Amino acid sequence: MELFAAVTALFTLVVAVAVTYRPLGDYMAWVFTNPRHGKVESLIYRVCGVKPDKEQTWKGYLVVVLVFSAVGFLMLYGLQRLQPMLPYSLGLGPISPDLAFNTAASYVGNTNWQAYSPEHTTGYAVQMAGLAVQSYVSAAVGFAVAIALVRGLTRSASTTVGNFWVDMLRINLRILLPLSALATVVLIAAGVVQNFDGFTTVETLTGGTQIIPGGPVASQEAIKMLGTNGGGFYNANSAHPFENPSAWVNLFQTYMLIVIPFASIRTFGRLANDFRLARSLLATMAILLVVAYGTLTWFELSGGGLAPQAAGAAMEGKEVRFGIIGSTLFTAATTGTTGGATNSMLGSYTPLGQMVAILHMVLGEVSPGGVGSGLYTLLVLVVIAVFIAGLLVGRTPALLGKRITAREMKLAALVILVMPMLALGGMALSMAIPGVRAEIVANSMTDPDSQGMTELIYAFVSAAINNGSAMAGFAADTPWLNTILGVIILLGRFLVIALVLAMAGSFARQDRSTVMVADLPLHRPQFVVLLVGLIVFIAVPTFFPVLTVGPLAGGLR
């Protein structure tokens, strides 16, 4: 019965993704290659002083990515600090400086880590004009960088990699906005609320009172999922019935998380004119996602841990309408993307289920990854895999006719070092400073044991990989954690982006006509096995030591 439910839910998702894969992927490729600018776009270029047909070098592209993100960061920080002066703020006060810093970093970095409880912190003005806007543009930034890398790989002897303003604006206006509007209508019809009612108090059947929260939720929910953001309108995120009212909406939301990352592989195939390589990438993503879903579901259904055994099933923190399958499918999708939305409380998952969730994130979030970030991270891993494969068979390593030289390899190696360095370094620092350690153990962790360690590991991994999901029992709204996690989010996002753009520039410069190398057969199953193996072997040994003191210890109890 459970097996049937698990397989049919997955099958439905696969069919849905398959149906939209080609049309959406091809459409997105058109968005990046269409020479004509839209009327609204042209107007915006004129007002803002953009020369849309003038391309940027990788350095120029990086500079405007950073400037644009810095502007977004400052505006979001300002909106939060000035909250009482804004309309529709529900009487909520200004957000503390460290929390505002953390939240601004988190949304600008497409992470959407939420150290706060939205119902008590953010009014509608901050949610809409601040958080929802960054949910859009941060996803667009990631996508733009991925497209710049694809241009680098496909162009020959080019000094430029595209125009960031054009890429970013087109992603927002031609991809994210129409898809979000469509999704919003579906969500509203299904019961996701969309109003400006604030909190209303009603008398319940028993004569007590209940507060019913309102809000422009559906419009925000749409971009939260489609932009692989994950910042919930309510504290309970997608577990809240007003965000995620039924089992089929839950499946629809899971689909929304992965639809763009999967389709962007088709976009890559079209732009690079190599659908065979695209199929290899697709297979790699799908294998990792299905294995993560399978093992996570297995552990949750087995119900390990003292509490699930006492209750008879791992239902603590899970909703009846989703059950275990609907919860694990969503969690697999959210940890394989930079999603970070949660529809069930990860801190109450079985210990080994928690380990799978962490492992799935540390694989680098390429199954299928965040909007854009999934594609560029996977391409970086492909560069490494091709290099290793080239060494193994004794051929000059090349990708799409571009030689992989020492420079590209150095950049790729640095990319995969960023996340572990930040996550493990941040954790180590927090545990090494006596005062900080004492405070975290006493006040942030739910229990000062393996569970507390799991929560700590989860928080730092989630921040470093820009996921944003959390074990919500971990009280992260402290000055130290807000600051260090905010810094880690920003470095995790923008260091990787800088390295990826450098790689894009480096590939773009190569003159394909002078590079006489044949590609390795990257469309064969052997390459998929190599790539999957590489992804697993980079991640697992790096994190195995910390996992032993966290979820593994809990699971062996």
Add this chain to the structure above:
Amino acid sequence: MSATVKRILKPWWTGLSIMVILTVLLGIVYPVVMTGLSLVFPSQSHDSVIINEQGVVVGSALLGQSFSDAEGNPLPQYFQPRPSAAGQGYDGSASAGSNLGPNSPELVQLIEERRAQVAEFNHVALDAVPADAVTASGSGLDPDISVAYASIQVERVAQTRRLAVDVVSALVAEHTEGPDLGYIGYARINVLELNLALDEL
């Protein structure tokens, strides 16, 4: 202004002006237009509120609420929802799970206490109490209970209300929603709707 300063300031101006435009477009126009569109679905967009026979709003079909007296004791004439970690229980302004870990001694103790309480309250064996009756949901606002949890409550509700067990059973069956599209999710019962139907019998 020198050319260098101009060159450095240029992207900042572009970034700021585009961000302002996008804030207006995506942060104000988009949600407001969507809210306008939502008027096509007046009930759904406005919290799916439930109105009783007297025309008074008694809650939302999507949000669970507690059926306890002022002291927090469960009322025997109503079907009981799942335990809730939202505020003092089913607080719509404080959605949350318990976030207690899988090996938490506190959670194990809570589960055992709830099991004993539910078994005693409904006069059933300890092992007849299903998992959703002893665990708090993710949102703390779960509107549903499992078929198993509803079925162990039928006799107690029927007795308290002096109704035939068959009548209550039939009402439960009527309010049992199958999985979406026949296979997505699980069969479940919306507690508020069921209790409202009981009151209106």
